[in-house]
């Protein structure tokens with residue numbers, strides 16, 4: 001079924017979601033990363049980007065937030081673009097772990113495979129896969145440039161966050177060396193870990209993240225810059241990865257409740273992709289027990305319900321002029 005929607009109707013739905021959720025309490029900032037523990041828990045914003053580049057933004061959508069695990073999507077895209085879908089499946093995997101994002105147990109259960117580039121193990125493995133092999137500066141440039149192309153503008157490294165994470169990421173260090181032992185890291189472990197930590201420490205706005213989500217929804221063409229960032233055949237792979245594990249151990253519940261393929265980060269952002277329709281980002285720092293923003297989840301759930309959209313249903317919308 002095709003629903004006709006105007007820009008104003010979509011804009012109202014975004015504003016309604018904001019107003020309905022702005023007073024929601026609950027959750028707490030990521031406490032294990034000192035920088036994130038101290039950011040203002042009251043920040044909240046939603047930004048939605050349409051394939052024609054029009055943006056609808058409400059709230060704190062120009063606040064520079066820590067991208068954290070949302071960056072796993074961006075670097076997975078780069079690994080897919082550089083190596084192809086089959087190599088990423090063979091070398092990393094695409095399975096949901098059903099376990100927390102930093103689970104070492106998941107690596108053991110998955111018979112030595114990192115399992116998916118959207119959990120910590122697979123994301124560190126993805127950084128190890130990025131070309132040019134053995135060249136930390138060259139790899140960082142590739143990760144940064146790819147991120148910039150997806151966002152449509154440059155992110156900014158939040159040095160304090162990078163230092164904060166580097167000083168406390170002992171679990172991720174264990175993951176990197178365990179993968180090394182299983183021959184599931186494809187470059188130097190400390191270098192791969194550092195690249196991962198650095199990409200998680202990039203500062204981006206909710207608006208930039210919505211544009212990157214819209215680039216995925218738009219089959220790899222950035223709706224603002226109009227530049228092709230990745231091959232259209234990769235969209236379904238990226239959306240499949242996000243659907244399978246975007247909310248870690250809560251991924252099934254999320255997808256069942258909302259029908260929105262999405263990916264969270266402990267900085268409080270969630271990006272959502274409706275292929276062909278829009279990319280969206282909601283942001284609020286307090287998290288649930290799985291590390292997913294409480295308020296951003298509520299806002300995206302509200303939005304999907306009021307637009308009557310679901311990736312598993314046959315309702316699509318045609319954007320029409322009023």
Ligand SMILES: NC(=O)CC[C@H](N)C(=O)O
Nearest residue numbers: 068069101200265266291
């Ligand atoms: N889920 C997340 O956003 C986790 C990212 C964080 N940098 C970590 O590795 O723990």
